[in-house]
Amino acid sequence: MMPARNNITTAANNRVQTTVICISLRFFIAPPKSTGYAIDYSTEIHLSLKRHIVKFQHYSSCCARFVIKLKYYFTRIDTLLVDSIERDFPVSSTYFNRELSLLEFNRRVLQQASNPDLPIMERLRFLCIFSTNLDEFFEVRVGGLIEMQDRVSPLNLYLMG
Amino acid sequence: MTPQESLSEISRRAHALVEEQYAILNQEILPLLSNECIRVLTRESWTQPQINYLKEIFHQDILPVLSPIGLDPAHPFPRILNKSLNFIVKLDGKDAFGRNSGRAIVQVPRSLPHLIELPEEFAADGRAFVFISSIINYFMTEIFIGMTVLERYQFRLTRNSDIFLDEEETEDLLRAVQGELIHRQYGDEVRLEITHHCPSDLEEFLQARCDINRDAIYRIPGSVNLNRFSDLFDLIKDQKYYFKPFTQNMPKMLKRNKSYFDALQKQDILLHHPFDSFQAVVDFFTRGRH
Numbered sequence: 001m002m003p004a005r006n007n008i009t010t011a012a013n014n015r016v017q018t019t020v021i022c023i024s025l026r027f028f029i030a031p032p033k034s035t036g037y038a039i040d041y042s043t044e045i046h047l048s049l050k051r052h053i054v055k056f057q058h059y060s061s062c063c064a065r066f067v068i069k070l071k072y073y074f075t076r077i078d079t080l081l082v083d084s085i086e087r088d089f090p091v092s093s094t095y096f097n098r099e100l101s102l103l104e105f106n107r108r109v110l111q112q113a114s115n116p117d118l119p120i121m122e123r124l125r126f127l128c129i130f131s132t133n134l135d136e137f138f139e140v141r142v143g144g145l146i147e148m149q150d151r152v153s154p155l156n157l158y159l160m161g
Numbered sequence: 162m163t164p165q166e167s168l169s170e171i172s173r174r175a176h177a178l179v180e181e182q183y184a185i186l187n188q189e190i191l192p193l194l195s196n197e198c199i200r201v202l203t204r205e206s207w208t209q210p211q212i213n214y215l216k217e218i219f220h221q222d223i224l225p226v227l228s229p230i231g232l233d234p235a236h237p238f239p240r241i242l243n244k245s246l247n248f249i250v251k252l253d254g255k256d257a258f259g260r261n262s263g264r265a266i267v268q269v270p271r272s273l274p275h276l277i278e279l280p281e282e283f284a285a286d287g288r289a290f291v292f293i294s295s296i297i298n299y300f301m302t303e304i305f306i307g308m309t310v311l312e313r314y315q316f317r318l319t320r321n322s323d324i325f326l327d328e329e330e331t332e333d334l335l336r337a338v339q340g341e342l343i344h345r346q347y348g349d350e351v352r353l354e355i356t357h358h359c360p361s362d363l364e365e366f367l368q369a370r371c372d373i374n375r376d377a378i379y380r381i382p383g384s385v386n387l388n389r390f391s392d393l394f395d396l397i398k399d400q401k402y403y404f405k406p407f408t409q410n411m412p413k414m415l416k417r418n419k420s421y422f423d424a425l426q427k428q429d430i431l432l433h434h435p436f437d438s439f440q441a442v443v444d445f446f447t448r449g450r451h
Contacts, residue, residue: 097162103174110178114185120193121402124390127190130182131387134175135244135319138352142171143321146351149164 099141106133172376183382198287199397201276201390204299211283212299215291218277219300223293226270229304233262238370240347243320245271246294246386249363250301254308264366267304267313269294275389278396290393292384314359315385318371321348350377357382409438421445 112118113126162170194200207215229250230239241247246269255261270293279289294315301310324341331337350371355364357380368378384390400406412432418424421444432441 097167097170099167099171100174103171103178107178110182110185113182114189116189119402119404120190120197121394121397122404123185124190124194125394127182127186128388128391130178134179135388138319139243139322139348141323142168142351143323143348144325145164145168145171146321146349147323147325149168 099137099145102137102141106130106137109133169376176376176379179379179381182387186387187383197402199290199393200284200287201290201292202279202295204295207299208283211279211289214279214283215296216300219296219303223270223273223296224300224303226272227267227297227304229265229267231256231260231262232264232266233260239266241266241318241371242268243322243346243348244317244386245269246315246317246389248294248298248301248313249316249359249367250305250310251312251363252305252308253311256305256308265305267297267301269297274392276392276396288397290396292389294384294389312360312363314356314363315381316353316355316359316367317385318350319352319354320346321351323348352377352379354379354381354385356380356385409440410436411438411441415441415444421448 109126109130113123113130115123118126191201202211232238248267248269250265250267252263252265273293275294276290276292279291283289297304298313298315301313322345324338324345326334326337326341350373353367353371353373355367355378359380364378368375412430414424414428414430415421418427421441424430
């Protein structure tokens with residue numbers, strides 16, 4: 001059975017969610033006929049997908065975890081599917097990491113502070129903005145990551161390698 | 162990336178960024194401000210008349226709102242307020258109750274401004290500013306009467322303030338949010354900033370008490386929390402140091418025509434906010450009402 005290739009939408013914002021929905025649709029439109037037990041797992045996969053799509057809105061950085069988990073479910077159905085997921089969603093290179101990308105934004109704020117063309121007090125103001133931005137980054141994003149790290153179940157840990 | 166991988170990469174990049182931030186401050190901004198005769202004086206550069214003046218301020222306005230906390234093994238480590246600036250103080254001698262605790266924490270009060278300006282007669286030339294924290298630091302011995310203050314260092318703790326809600330598993334969202342908001346003040350420690358010259362024994366002490374990873378510690382070469390400089394924006398009003406104020410544009414067609422409706426009859430008018438004034442829209446509605 002050859003799975004149909006996904007068309008990954010390029011609209012950056014909706015990218016993650018669109019592709020996730022793509023997978024679930026693909027699976028239900030063309031279930032792998034070569035395997036006898038597709039129906040047995042479909043409910044389970046469907047539920048899992050549904051849950052994860054909701055979770056995505058909470059933290060998109062768990063994307064890697066999701067794809068790995070997805071692979072795990074599909075392993076039980078068809079290895080060909082796993083290959084195609086791997087091809088369509090290279091875990092590390094496809095998406096910007098949400099936290100690191102925010103840090104890069106703050107790097108640009110800091111660059112404004114070192115811009116000699118700006119008035120001096122405005123440069124100082126950019127240093128202040130960088131400080132408060134970083135405070136919030138640590139309070140919310142880093143805090144969230146630490147929480148995620150603590151919440152990871154042994155199964156997830158195993159799946160993440 | 163797993164959370165673990167993200168965290169270590171964040172730590173690596175954030176350390177580099179903070180280092181860059183203080184390099185910009187110390188090597189570019191502060192010298193430039195000094196050229197403009199705007200100085201934030203450090204304790205080492207205070208003159209005797211300045212010290213006398215600041216001492217009076219310390220006793221009148223600062224000391225009454227300070228509440229130092231002595232640390233001893235019998236009591237739990239105090240819950241440091243999120244993002245507050247504190248001093249860890251190393252003491253020698255016995256306090257009024259004959260206790261020899263050795264360490265104390267002094268929180269810089271949040272009710273006071275971060276910076277104060279010295280009156281003209283105390284500033285050599287131009288304008289001179291002093292951090293409240295510098296004053297507390299300088300007169301630390303006056304807080305611990307009868308004891309010797311050996312060392313004191315600034316530190317600042319950042320706590321997790323993220324709100325975690327599982328919408329699927331939460332039945333009563335209001336109650337869940339209420340619970341999370343209370344918890345928010347007492348989140349886990351995520352970052353510890355300390356003055357760069359803090360010795361390792363005090364660093365380890367704080368690290369252990371705050372239960373924080375080594376790579377979440379940031380050694381700061383300068384004032385901890387640069388946002389404290391933001392008081393300067395209110396104190397220094399001179400326009401030449403700031404961006405030119407922006408005046409919004411009023412479209413020519415609307416200025417020329419007394420009636421907006423006449424103007425609109427002639428041609429369509431496109432407003433580009435916020436560069437074009439919002440006043441045009443407000444006028445449009447108030448005139449339409451009449």
